[in-house]
Structure formats: C-alpha cells, structure tokens
C-alpha cells in the first residue's frame with residue numbers, strides 16, 4: 001500500500017480544529033503589518049523577522065507565552081491589523097488545502113483604537129466573512145477562548161459573547177493560556193452556562209505536568225467537554241476514562257508544537273498520537289496550534305504522522321474523514337465535508 005506524496009497531502013481536503021488566531025499569523029504577515037506601522041511612526045517594536053527568526057525556532061514554553069503578550073498582541077493592536085492578519089491566516093490555511101477551519105481567539109480590547117471585546121469579536125467575524133468570499137474553498141467557524149488568568153466575570157463575558165455571536169459563526173468556548181496559571185475550578189459555572197446555551201466546549205487538557213493534577217483533569221472532564229486539546233500528561237486510568245465515558249470525543253493533537261516546545265519527552269516517534277490514533281472511540285485530529293510560530297502547516301503535520309507512525313494511504317484518508325464527526329460546524333458542514341472528502 002503506497003504512502004501519500006507531499007503534494008497529495010497538500011491537495012488532500014483537510015480540516016483544522018485547533019488553530020489560535022494570533023499564533024497562526026505568519027512571520028511574513030507580521031512583517032508586513034510591522035513595516036506599515038513603522039513607516040507611519042505607529043510602532044517602536046523590532047522587526048518580527050528579527051524577534052522570531054525562522055532559523056531559530058521557539059524551543060521553550062517559558063518564552064512561548066511571553067511572545068504573545070510582549071510582541072504579537074502589541075503589534076496587532078488595532079482593527080486594521082486584526083482584519084489584515086485574520087484574512088491572511090485564512091488565506092494561508094486555504095492555500096494548504098484546508099476546507100474547514102475552526103479558528104480560536106481570546107477576545108481582547110484595543111484601548112488605543114477604542115475597541116472593546118465585543119467590537120474585537122465583531123471585527124474578527126467581519127474579516128472571516130470577507131475572507132470566505134475571497135477564498136471560497138474554505139469555510140471558517142470561530143471558537144472564543146477563556147484564558148486561564150481570567151476572572152470568573154471575564155470568563156462569563158466570553159460565554160456571553162459566544163452566545164451573542166453564535167448566529168454569525170461562533171460555535172464553542174475554549175480554555176487556554178499558560179498552563180502554570182490559574183485554578184480551573186473557578187470556571188465551572190462559565191462552562192456550565194456555555195453548555196446550557198448550546199455552545200460546544202473544547203479544553204486545553206494536561207498540556208503540561210503542572211496542569212495535569214487529578215483534581216484539574218477530573219474537574220474538566222466533569223464539564224463534559226466535546227473535544228480536548230493536547231492531552232499530553234494523562235495517566236493511564238484517565239486515558240481509559242476518556243475512551244470509556246466520552247466515546248466519540250475529539251482529540252486535537254499538535255505534534256510539531258509539542259515536539260518543538262519539548263512538551264513531550266523525545267522526538268516525533270514518541271508522540272502520544274501513536275497511542276491514540278488506533279484507540280476505539282476518541283477521534284484524533286492532527287492540528288497546528290500556532291502555525292505562525294512553529295512553521296508547520298497542517299499538510300506537514302500529516303506528513304510527519306505518515307513518516308513517524310507509518311500510516312498508509314487508506315489510514316490517512318480514513319483518519320482525515322473521521323475528523324468530520326467532531327467538528328462544531330453542524331450537520332450542513334458535515335454533509336459538505338463528506339461530499340468533498342470522500
């Protein structure tokens with residue numbers, strides 16, 4: 001049985017379910033935004049090509065999160081750059097053969113630009129609408145993220161925004177951010193409210209050893225999440241619990257991110273994708289997390305999977321198709337994807 005060529009993996013219709021908007025902005029796009037602002041005297045930041053050189057990948061989770069707070073969020077700080085970068089991200093995914101994309105973002109406010117969090121989500125959705133017209137091969141839905149450093153009031157605001165904008169393509173609420181921060185039990189009422197509003201839930205789960213205590217993992221599983229992201233530091237009994245109690249749950253696995261940031265021990269062949277992809281029940285979906293940082297588009301994630309776990313052509317196609325079951329875009333999107341991907 002033949003393996004798929006790189007060009008086949010790129011042209012294969014793909015779905016991407018775990019992509020952070022800010023982390024998916026390419027260096028080229030950041031550089032263009034920077035160049036425009038620099039020329040207009042609107043930024044003192046250094047050139048992103050100097051701050052994040054491609055030849056020196058981010059290799060440390062301790063420098064990864066500050067990259068956003070100290071650089072990307074400061075560069076993309078007005079409606080114009082938010083719109084431009086959102087459109088560029090969607091164009092990049094479309095060019096990589098992604099036909100269905102769920103982007104996620106933490107609502108921010110831009111005090112200088114007079115934009116509050118609601119205005120931020122509105123601006124992202126407007127950019128998504130326009131990009132979908134421009135790149136008709138891709139359909140995009142939005143997930144709003146609660147940051148682990150948020151207060152309960154802030155988390156409730158995210159749920160309220162997700163509910164408000166659900167008719168415009170917001171489909172779910174996520175919990176993300178620095179795994180060293182926060183006590184997740186604080187957010188239980190917010191995720192219960194999200195469920196009650198008919199929103200889906202996806203959670204960054206056991207991303208680091210510090211966010212993988214029995215209490216934290218059981219608290220999160222108690223929210224009945226529809227999908228989990230990363231799923232790294234998971235003890236055997238919880239692995240069994242996930243497979244038994246939440247059959248059909250989606251697992252968003254991000255190989256390049258986990259290996260480059262040394263979130264797992266070892267190389268790609270040691271990644272827990274190898275344990276999960278054959279397990280009955282959970283649906284494994286290879287995702288990029290932050291393609292702008294890790295420079296590995298989803299077609300390359302499939303290439304890595306094929307190379308390190310020896311999937312054959314039929315394995316790749318059937319795994320890619322299974323992912324359709326765990327999208328949050330509803331039955332119409334599932335039907336559309338089944339027409340494209342089968």
Ligand SMILES: [Zn+2]
Nearest residue numbers: 020176229289
């Ligand atoms: Zn993530």
